[in-house]
Amino acid sequence: MRELPYYSVRMRASKSKPHEEGGKHISGGEQLVLFDEIRGAVDKLLHKSLTHSRGTPDFAQIQFETVDEPIQVISPLPITTHITHSVDEGQLLAQNLLMKCGVTFHTIQKAYLLMEEHAELSGAILIDSKTGRRLDESHRNGKGIRVSRMDWRDENFKKWNREFAANQNDRLKEAITLASKVSIHQATVAELCWSDDPDYTTGYVASKKFGYQRITSLKEYGDEQGCRIFFVDSSEDITKYIDYLKTNPILIQWEVNHD
Numbered sequence: 001m002r003e004l005p006y007y008s009v010r011m012r013a014s015k016s017k018p019h020e021e022g023g024k025h026i027s028g029g030e031q032l033v034l035f036d037e038i039r040g041a042v043d044k045l046l047h048k049s050l051t052h053s054r055g056t057p058d059f060a061q062i063q064f065e066t067v068d069e070p071i072q073v074i075s076p077l078p079i080t081t082h083i084t085h086s087v088d089e090g091q092l093l094a095q096n097l098l099m100k101c102g103v104t105f106h107t108i109q110k111a112y113l114l115m116e117e118h119a120e121l122s123g124a125i126l127i128d129s130k131t132g133r134r135l136d137e138s139h140r141n142g143k144g145i146r147v148s149r150m151d152w153r154d155e156n157f158k159k160w161n162r163e164f165a166a167n168q169n170d171r172l173k174e175a176i177t178l179a180s181k182v183s184i185h186q187a188t189v190a191e192l193c194w195s196d197d198p199d200y201t202t203g204y205v206a207s208k209k210f211g212y213q214r215i216t217s218l219k220e221y222g223d224e225q226g227c228r229i230f231f232v233d234s235s236e237d238i239t240k241y242i243d244y245l246k247t248n249p250i251l252i253q254w255e256v257n258h259d
């Protein structure tokens with residue numbers, strides 16, 4: 001029997017102007033669904049774009065397309081949550097985790113400089129984990145790489161969530177989905193991320209070695225500067241890596257017998 005095709009549904013929303021004309025990024029979203037689920041996915045993404053703590057958009061684009069490539073099913077990264085009581089404590093923990101993954105101290109310092117220089121990026125910055133050299137500048141006009149075509153079906157996520165997180169927000173699902181897709185690739189050494197939403201201070205360091213290490217205070221409440229940096233093994237083929245991040249379809253599934 002032929003398997004039903006999946007569709008990638010994507011949303012991006014910005015304020016003042018579209019992203020490519022320098023508008024402020026408000027929100028983005030990704031879903032991977034069957035044909036009958038497209039309408040629901042579009043509604044959900046529209047709702048997400050219109051009710052965002054970064055502001056009300058005046059530009060949004062929602063698009064869908066068939067996915068021709070076979071879907072790869074992978075497990076979610078294991079999760080650990082660290083309750084930290086200050087940004088300094090959270091940031092120090094994140095830096096220690098990155099160094100334990102093999103990211104040099106010099107690279108971490110360069111990552112923080114890049115983050116300040118490119119505060120308005122809507123995609124992820126890729127940097128060499130050993131030297132701190134930026135690797136994605138020639139792609140998307142230096143706007144950062146948007147990881148696309150991944151999802152975690154709600155029923156399976158809810159079962160996982162009851163067991164491991166008891167956290168109702170979709171944000172955790174979306175973040176682990178992305179982090180699991182990114183970290184399973186051999187070129188990824190680690191990811192550092194925190195939200196650009198002013199009302200959300202939790203972020204994470206993700207890696208094959210330590211899983212999804214959630215840290216509750218990586219920035220001050222009210223701060224709109226987010227971060228998404230992939231520390232990369234630059235001996236790998238970076239063009240192929242970027243292509244994987246953008247186009248390889250991935251579904252997250254927590255143990256088959258829990259579905």
Ligand code: PML
Nearest residue numbers: 172175194195202203214
């Ligand atoms: C985002 O908002 O885009 C990133 C959120 C990262 C943390 C999610 C979590 O673990 O609660």
Ligand code: MG
Nearest residue numbers: 027195196197
């Ligand atoms: Mg955001």
